[in-house]
Amino acid sequence: MRSLRPYSPAVLGAAALALLTGCLGSSESGSGDQDANRNADATKVELTIGSNSVKGGKNSAGATFVQDVLIPKFVAEQKGKGVDVTVRFQGDGSDDEVYKQKLSLDLSNKSGPDLFNIDGIWVGEFAQAGYIKPLTDTVGDAAKVDDWDGWKQIPEAVQQLGSFEGKRYGVPGGTDGRVLYFNKKLFQQAGLPADWQPKSWDEIIAAGEALKKLPGVTPIQLNAGTAMGEATTMQGVLPLLVGTGTGINPDGKWLGDTPKLRQVLDFYRKIYTTGLGDPVLQREAKGRDKSFAQFAANKIGILLEGDYFWRSVVEPKEGVAKMADRDTAVGYALVPAALPGAGVDGQDFVSMSGGGATAINPNTKFPQQAWELLQFMNSAEMVKASLDGAAKITQRNDVNAEVLAGDPMLNFVATRVLPITQYRPGLAEYPKISAALQQATADVVGGKTTEAAAMAYQKAVEAAAGGKDKVAGN
Amino acid sequence: MTSASAPVPVEPVQDRGPAGPGGSAGPGPERRGPAVDVAGLGVGRALGFVAPALLLIGAFLVFPAIWTIYIGITNYRLTGVEAVAPSIVGLSNYTKALDDALFHNALWLTLLFVLGSAIIGQNILGFTLAWVMRRTRPAVRRTVEAFVLLAWILPSTVVAYLWVAFFDRDGGTLNGILGTPGTAWLIDYPMACLVIFNTWRGTAFSMMLYSSALQAVPPSQLESARMVGASGWQTLRDVVFPHIRGHVLTNTLLISLWTANDFSPFLLTKGGPNHESETVPVYIYNVALQGGELGYSSAISFLLLIANLLVSLIYLRLLRRRS
Amino acid sequence: MTTFVVRRIGFYVLICAITLFFAVPMLWIASAPFDASPGLGVHWPDWTFENVRKTLEHPYAMRSMVNSLVICVTTAVAVTAFAALASYALSRVRIPGRDALLYGLLLLSSVVTGTAAMVPIFVMMFQLGLIDSRFGVALVMTGGLLPAAIFILKDFVDAVPKSYEESARVFGASTGQILRDVVLPVARPGLATIMVWAFVNSWGNFLVPFLLIRSIELQPGAVLMQTLTDEGGSVNLQVLPVFSLLFSIPVVVLYLLVNSRYGFRFHGGIKS
Numbered sequence A: 001m002r003s004l005r006p007y008s009p010a011v012l013g014a015a016a017l018a019l020l021t022g023c024l025g026s027s028e029s030g031s032g033d034q035d036a037n038r039n040a041d042a043t044k045v046e047l048t049i050g051s052n053s054v055k056g057g058k059n060s061a062g063a064t065f066v067q068d069v070l071i072p073k074f075v076a077e078q079k080g081k082g083v084d085v086t087v088r089f090q091g092d093g094s095d096d097e098v099y100k101q102k103l104s105l106d107l108s109n110k111s112g113p114d115l116f117n118i119d120g121i122w123v124g125e126f127a128q129a130g131y132i133k134p135l136t137d138t139v140g141d142a143a144k145v146d147d148w149d150g151w152k153q154i155p156e157a158v159q160q161l162g163s164f165e166g167k168r169y170g171v172p173g174g175t176d177g178r179v180l181y182f183n184k185k186l187f188q189q190a191g192l193p194a195d196w197q198p199k200s201w202d203e204i205i206a207a208g209e210a211l212k213k214l215p216g217v218t219p220i221q222l223n224a225g226t227a228m229g230e231a232t233t234m235q236g237v238l239p240l241l242v243g244t245g246t247g248i249n250p251d252g253k254w255l256g257d258t259p260k261l262r263q264v265l266d267f268y269r270k271i272y273t274t275g276l277g278d279p280v281l282q283r284e285a286k287g288r289d290k291s292f293a294q295f296a297a298n299k300i301g302i303l304l305e306g307d308y309f310w311r312s313v314v315e316p317k318e319g320v321a322k323m324a325d326r327d328t329a330v331g332y333a334l335v336p337a338a339l340p341g342a343g344v345d346g347q348d349f350v351s352m353s354g355g356g357a358t359a360i361n362p363n364t365k366f367p368q369q370a371w372e373l374l375q376f377m378n379s380a381e382m383v384k385a386s387l388d389g390a391a392k393i394t395q396r397n398d399v400n401a402e403v404l405a406g407d408p409m410l411n412f413v414a415t416r417v418l419p420i421t422q423y424r425p426g427l428a429e430y431p432k433i434s435a436a437l438q439q440a441t442a443d444v445v446g447g448k449t450t451e452a453a454a455m456a457y458q459k460a461v462e463a464a465a466g467g468k469d470k471v472a473g474n
Numbered sequence B: 001m002t003s004a005s006a007p008v009p010v011e012p013v014q015d016r017g018p019a020g021p022g023g024s025a026g027p028g029p030e031r032r033g034p035a036v037d038v039a040g041l042g043v044g045r046a047l048g049f050v051a052p053a054l055l056l057i058g059a060f061l062v063f064p065a066i067w068t069i070y071i072g073i074t075n076y077r078l079t080g081v082e083a084v085a086p087s088i089v090g091l092s093n094y095t096k097a098l099d100d101a102l103f104h105n106a107l108w109l110t111l112l113f114v115l116g117s118a119i120i121g122q123n124i125l126g127f128t129l130a131w132v133m134r135r136t137r138p139a140v141r142r143t144v145e146a147f148v149l150l151a152w153i154l155p156s157t158v159v160a161y162l163w164v165a166f167f168d169r170d171g172g173t174l175n176g177i178l179g180t181p182g183t184a185w186l187i188d189y190p191m192a193c194l195v196i197f198n199t200w201r202g203t204a205f206s207m208m209l210y211s212s213a214l215q216a217v218p219p220s221q222l223e224s225a226r227m228v229g230a231s232g233w234q235t236l237r238d239v240v241f242p243h244i245r246g247h248v249l250t251n252t253l254l255i256s257l258w259t260a261n262d263f264s265p266f267l268l269t270k271g272g273p274n275h276e277s278e279t280v281p282v283y284i285y286n287v288a289l290q291g292g293e294l295g296y297s298s299a300i301s302f303l304l305l306i307a308n309l310l311v312s313l314i315y316l317r318l319l320r321r322r323s
Numbered sequence C: 001m002t003t004f005v006v007r008r009i010g011f012y013v014l015i016c017a018i019t020l021f022f023a024v025p026m027l028w029i030a031s032a033p034f035d036a037s038p039g040l041g042v043h044w045p046d047w048t049f050e051n052v053r054k055t056l057e058h059p060y061a062m063r064s065m066v067n068s069l070v071i072c073v074t075t076a077v078a079v080t081a082f083a084a085l086a087s088y089a090l091s092r093v094r095i096p097g098r099d100a101l102l103y104g105l106l107l108l109s110s111v112v113t114g115t116a117a118m119v120p121i122f123v124m125m126f127q128l129g130l131i132d133s134r135f136g137v138a139l140v141m142t143g144g145l146l147p148a149a150i151f152i153l154k155d156f157v158d159a160v161p162k163s164y165e166e167s168a169r170v171f172g173a174s175t176g177q178i179l180r181d182v183v184l185p186v187a188r189p190g191l192a193t194i195m196v197w198a199f200v201n202s203w204g205n206f207l208v209p210f211l212l213i214r215s216i217e218l219q220p221g222a223v224l225m226q227t228l229t230d231e232g233g234s235v236n237l238q239v240l241p242v243f244s245l246l247f248s249i250p251v252v253v254l255y256l257l258v259n260s261r262y263g264f265r266f267h268g269g270i271k272s
Helices: A008-020 A060-080 A096-108 A120-128 A135-139 A142-146 A156-162 A184-189 A201-212 A230-242 A259-273 A279-283 A287-296 A307-313 A367-377 A380-387 A397-403 A408-420 A430-445 A450-465 B042-071 B092-098 B101-133 B138-153 B156-167 B173-178 B190-214 B219-227 B232-260 B264-269 B280-289 B294-320 C002-034 C050-057 C061-092 C098-112 C115-127 C134-159 C162-170 C175-203 C207-212 C221-227 C240-262
Strands: A044-051 A084-091 A115-119 A170-175 A178-183 A218-221 A300-306 A330-333 A349-353 A355-360 A421-423
Touching: A044 A060, A044 A367, A060 A084, A060 A367, A060 A380, A096 A115, A096 A120, A096 B280, A096 C115, A096 C207, A115 A120, A115 A367, A120 A156, A120 A355, A120 A430, A135 A142, A135 A355, A135 A367, A156 A170, A156 A355, A156 A408, A156 A421, A170 A367, A178 A184, A178 A230, A178 A307, A178 A349, A178 A408, A184 A201, A184 A330, A201 A218, A201 A259, A201 A300, A218 A287, A230 A259, A230 A300, A230 A349, A230 A430, A259 A430, A259 A450, A279 A287, A279 A430, A287 A300, A287 A307, A300 A307, A307 A408, A349 A408, A355 A367, A380 A397, A408 A421, A430 A450, B042 B294, B042 C061, B042 C098, B042 C115, B042 C134, B092 B294, B101 B138, B101 B190, B101 B232, B101 B280, B101 C002, B138 B190, B138 C002, B138 C175, B138 C240, B156 B173, B156 B190, B156 B264, B156 C002, B156 C221, B156 C240, B173 C002, B190 B232, B190 B264, B190 C002, B219 B232, B232 B294, B232 C134, B264 B280, B280 B294, B294 C098, C002 C050, C002 C240, C050 C061, C050 C240, C061 C134, C061 C175, C061 C221, C061 C240, C098 C134, C115 C134, C115 C207, C134 C175, C134 C207, C162 C175, C175 C240, C207 C221, C221 C240
Parallel strands: A044 A084, A044 A115, A218 A300, A349 A421
Antiparallel strands: A115 A355, A170 A355, A178 A300, A178 A330
């Protein structure tokens, strides 16, 4: 009775399979052939801005600015030119990875918002997939793009954020920089100076040893492990790695198991096996949030973080882990190279930076108007307005000079950190290399030897990069 | 046309009170004769009844499924060069999976998860509840059932926060109860936490299924078992179990499948620490999103489907042996 | 006699322990929403309604609740209606390969709703022009839930004695009358149970609406909940607990309603 006769799935399957084959990678028909001046003279224009931010949620201030200030102002400005523009804001507000996936799905189907924010490290993979094109291609007129006066205000290093293989794919948004934060109250109790500035890794360890004597205090928080995700890479491995004198993708090859990598892992090992750090915290799903709370509660001595920590975490009024006495209690110092002069380019001090960029959808109906909106968005007036009175490091020098004057810490980042900072390579393989680095720190913190972790890392990088020849090892 | 259903139709029990006078003619195991068109539906109308469901399933389930299988033999990614021109890589995703230590780890953890939380946890707790609740006062019974069901119907995002708070290292409820401040349960014992969590989450289904199944056990047989002095365990094994065997198997199949494909572990631990709670669905998610390797993740999904299929076939075997 | 007392006590201890096991994890949602300094721990709250006010003021919180209702009511009704029709026909009329078909679909449904199928589903909905549509989301969810619903419901219908329909036919009732006046009343508790089940399952679904809906104004609560974080991705503990509580109310109300009217159970039970 239970005849297992093949029924509809097979039939449907045969019919469906015919359809399937054409549906992957449909974006090869070049959209670059489109006329860049399409609809240039339209008087009724519709544009959509996509961003991973939402009012009342993730990056609420950014969403509020776009919806309540930027869009009305742009609409008014265009009205003056006789163009009736409607701009829609398409906010998200989820994990970056999920946002990226959703955006990719849209773009691979030649739809999606006309302008969208992406992380600087996605520029390469989006460009390779044809989801974004060099601005000069999308806008059509190279001079029109290159002559924008905004470029002069954006430092060369920051422009990297929106560039890939030497071409500009988008206009960078604000950027940031990483420093060592320390709790001056704990430093005083441990007999350490309030103007602490370590010049080598050993001096960090020495300060940690002094802090270890205080009861209930974790001396050092250096993000590690896979639970923290990219925070481990950006606020841990990479700042250390550039302190040994190499980047993650030197000379176009991914860094493998080298003595410099082992040096970094050894440093992790030192911290997490000698009681200078809390290994359990690194494994917690909400470990980073917890580290913030503990720092604010005077339970962590030294913490490597970006300026976000200063602006939004320990910020006395609105921060997620408020410190009423932030300005007096929190100190900051440059991240030292392993030894003086041992950092990349022979630097004594190092840092890493990140940030996003806004790109134009190559399939927009209104490329010219989108470029106008992009310029408008990044004009000094709008960039300043986006801060809404807060101090934050923007992409524009002129704005920074004005708004950061009142905040010594951010000024410190803009003037001292940005000149020595490095950016991550925006290549498709990067996320997996980053994951491999996180895994290596997880291994070390979990008790494995540096050697075992480094060897496992080498294997992971070879798999991620697609071959031994793409990995620089020894 | 073996219309051998009970001569006296048994009223379906609609209220929640103790089972009515079911007598010995309870709805016993269904006769598996050729289904009979009692309502005069006719084949044409029957197909019309089935059509809307099949259309929807075909469009939104079968079609994407086949497509997923197809993606599984490509190196498709959502970004980068492979997004533009994915190529067919044959079975290399599958050979890669056979060699992938993380995938083996995920399979093993899924097995533990299903065994611990579904086959043992939900089954036993669900049956225990159904069994002891038979003769409890309605008020007690309603209260207990309410909590058990609440655990089942709350949205999973909410439930995840409840359990993160429960297991939390600082100030979590569990540490408060046990007096073990600072124990990071989700870090130190991630799989045990997930098993407990999923038992809590899913027991309601088994409880409901078993309590209706137990109504099919003729009270007279229970009575005779008591007369001959059978122990509780003997009664369960010799009187109750034979009547509910089909239910046990179906229940076990359903909850095993649901558990094996459950994504909520991600909401609690994200597969961490260090892949220690990365079950297959979580691994698929991580491969697809963090790694962007949609081809590989599709292949793993298909392997999961095969594993589900194997489990179901074993179950069908067991079920057929009952007669 | 004493053994009886001991057993009674043991019995109640067991019941208490089980109830506590189910109740204690829920304490957080009772205390945190009204706590002035909400954390992940459970403690007696420092009572305040500030969090509730903040949640109600959230620009999308209440709207997302409406979206959830629209999506999930559509899904639940569609699943129940289509599954009822299909399961009745499958139960009463012999269709070749029926069981194999059911099992096959059940297996597929568990896999396809996962992450790997997101590209096919997205591309398909895109081609159908159903992006940014709550109706589209409901359709996809319905397709995913139907196999299990038919599977469960068919056993319900199998358990309805055929003699009911036979007698009705003897008295000259038409097929429509039989379905409406005989089968439907008997199957109603089963249908109600399936409806709650479908509603609950779609209520918590994050991935499908997230993928298919573009406007934040149309996103359901399950998606909005993921956005309740600050700039760095830390959870907003002022809004989230209250929202969790509000978000749980509809499913609880629905359950209570169905339970008091029909009894929430798999009566008749699932066989094979």
